[in-house]
Amino acid sequence: MKRIAVIYQSKHGATKRYAQWLAEALDADLYENKRLKPRDLAAYEAIILAGGLFATGIKGISFLRDNAAALPGKRLYCLGVGASPAEPEVVEELKKNNAKGALADVAFFYARGAWDVQAMTPIDRAMCSMLYKSLRKKEPRELPLWAKALVDCWDQKNDWTDRANLMPLINRVLKDSQPQ
Ligand SMILES: Cc1cc2nc3c(=O)[nH]c(=O)nc-3n(C[C@H](O)[C@H](O)[C@H](O)COP(=O)(O)O)c2cc1C
Numbered sequence: 001m002k003r004i005a006v007i008y009q010s011k012h013g014a015t016k017r018y019a020q021w022l023a024e025a026l027d028a029d030l031y032e033n034k035r036l037k038p039r040d041l042a043a044y045e046a047i048i049l050a051g052g053l054f055a056t057g058i059k060g061i062s063f064l065r066d067n068a069a070a071l072p073g074k075r076l077y078c079l080g081v082g083a084s085p086a087e088p089e090v091v092e093e094l095k096k097n098n099a100k101g102a103l104a105d106v107a108f109f110y111a112r113g114a115w116d117v118q119a120m121t122p123i124d125r126a127m128c129s130m131l132y133k134s135l136r137k138k139e140p141r142e143l144p145l146w147a148k149a150l151v152d153c154w155d156q157k158n159d160w161t162d163r164a165n166l167m168p169l170i171n172r173v174l175k176d177s178q179p180q
Helices: 014-026 061-070 088-098 122-135 145-153 163-177
Strands: 004-009 029-032 046-054 075-082 107-112
Touching: 004 014, 014 029, 014 046, 014 075, 014 163, 046 061, 046 163, 061 075, 075 088, 075 163, 088 107, 088 145, 107 163, 122 145
Parallel strands: 004 029, 004 046, 046 075, 075 107
Antiparallel strands: none
């Protein structure tokens, strides 16, 4: 039995790729966040939840938030995967929007994922298109980083996934796994 579980929820594949890389690097078991129960995770020492970012929320994070009390004594980590550049203000925003309730003290990490308007569902594309149209009317200097990135890469297909983006999370999990 492995000691670490990586759970992921991915709509377009970038988070899935990161979750697979994490599981390889940490010799962890990998689960998609579907019909998972806390009892399935009973034997693990550490649980990493990885989810794509949609309107600032990490997909699948409610599984961890709702079940934190049923996972006592386990080290919990969250990875958000979005299209914004991995700047400190993006990571701060990620924590502000997701480190709530039972997850207030959990360690949060961020890795840049992918962006492809053509691959989005019609509803997602319509939502993002409305946002893009309002943002591009504004002065670029006044836009927050995530908004500037959206305007800049709007119609370009981008894949920023890179194993190196996972090093801060991997190093933290390994450090926490050392005997005290
Ligand atoms: C409707 C929608 C909302 C999004 N909101 C955000 C966001 O708030 N912050 C961000 O950095 N990226 C955002 N993105 C970009 C996705 O997080 C990015 O494409 C990521 O790679 C998705 O993960 P996945 O490929 O695992 O589904 C959004 C994308 C869509 C389609």
